[in-house]
Amino acid sequence: MAHAAKQETSEDALFFNVKTPAAGLPICASVRRFKAGETIYVESDDARYCYQLISGVAKEFNTLEDGRRQVADFYNTGDLFGLSETRAQLHTAEAITDCTLRCYPRDTFMQTIAASPELSKFFLDTLMSRLHRARERMIMIGRMTAIERVVSFLLRLKEDQNGAREITIAMSRQDIADHLGLTIETVCRTLTELKKQGVIAMPSARLFSIIDAAQMDDLTGSGDAAIH
Amino acid sequence: MAHAAKQETSEDALFFNVKTPAAGLPICASVRRFKAGETIYVESDDARYCYQLISGVAKEFNTLEDGRRQVADFYNTGDLFGLSETRAQLHTAEAITDCTLRCYPRDTFMQTIAASPELSKFFLDTLMSRLHRARERMIMIGRMTAIERVVSFLLRLKEDQNGAREITIAMSRQDIADHLGLTIETVCRTLTELKKQGVIAMPSARLFSIIDAAQMDDLTGSGDAAIH
């Protein structure tokens, strides 16, 4: 729903990622469905499976004892998640929209990957790119102002949705705040401010339209990741 | 110097990591030395090599146009860095102390890794653990107060140095600040406050002593990574 454009990918064409050859992975994977808001796994759970989103949107996050949350990442169709070097889950995962996902038994999965040079290469690339994203977020959270963070976030969503000017989001304001290291109020106020300045339009709370892309680039501190 | 305890590892015993078997990697790697403060590579450089620290301490960071910096990670003896899925460096790397490092040609390195199931497994684990660390830092930077961040930082250093009560650091206050998403002044004030409260002692600016480890655990918000 949030990503209608991507739904065209048939379930059979999916493997690890939409971009990956559909060469079969000799792993019997079960398919499970989760409703919006349902928990997929909880931190410190025994990590018997890792998951691939067939459809829907999900998030991984951590929680401190007093309830402070940090959303590590959002996942879309094709994304793989729930893998760690330990045998325990390091995050809690939750479905944001209704989700369908493929569950790979962890050990078999890891062995299969390691045994194939192609899969290894692919998986290494995936991990490196994920690490890169995590670090981009570190500079965003650690060194950017509220406006810069929100704008960076919107620009990333824009890219995820093939650069379309219309952006549909599945996550709530609270999710965004917990992802950007802000409060829900600050996210709201910042969005309102961007709307006032005519940089974006907001037909509804979860639908944005980029009006002045050039100014948005300026607002990121001209270095979404760094110098170019 | 900062890590005398680790220097016992002979250069020959090193491979990827101190923990790794010394099985030879069929890659001719050159060895280079850098003085403290020297730049190893700059963001957007052509990434022809990846590096492994034989001795010394180094850091990777990003810079925004106006000079704001975020230190992504610090590296010690044995650590591998400078690898990305792109052909360009994503960070700038700099020697903190004098460093000796082994330089692996990127393409050969990647091919060799992918070709060996054992190396693949090892490298995957390294990447996953690095991703985990990056995410721990996200919650630290995004959701913790100054005291919690500094205490988390000290506790991590303690672990890196085998749990010793005496902690020697190689990095400056500015490096710490840029790592924790704080200013140098806040880092100083926080350390002074911890000293006043008798939680740590600070014989010199780069030497700490953990006095009340229990209270330090409390001060992290009781969830360095999350719930247990």
Place this chain on the structure above:
DNA sequence: CGCCGCCTTGACTCCCTTCAATGCGAGTGG
């Protein structure tokens, strides 16, 4: 000794948080 880089401390400011209402759309039942 005197310079220089790094660290520390103080006073003031400000951005974001906190606390508290209010708005708004969707679903439900009368």
Place this chain on the structure above:
DNA sequence: CCACTCGCATTGAAGGGAGTCAAGGCGGCG
């Protein structure tokens, strides 16, 4: 069809934690 409710989003007012600006302090080295 409307009243009611519930969750999410928005807005306002006030306060605080960390940033900014500025002035020393301290140790190493020529």
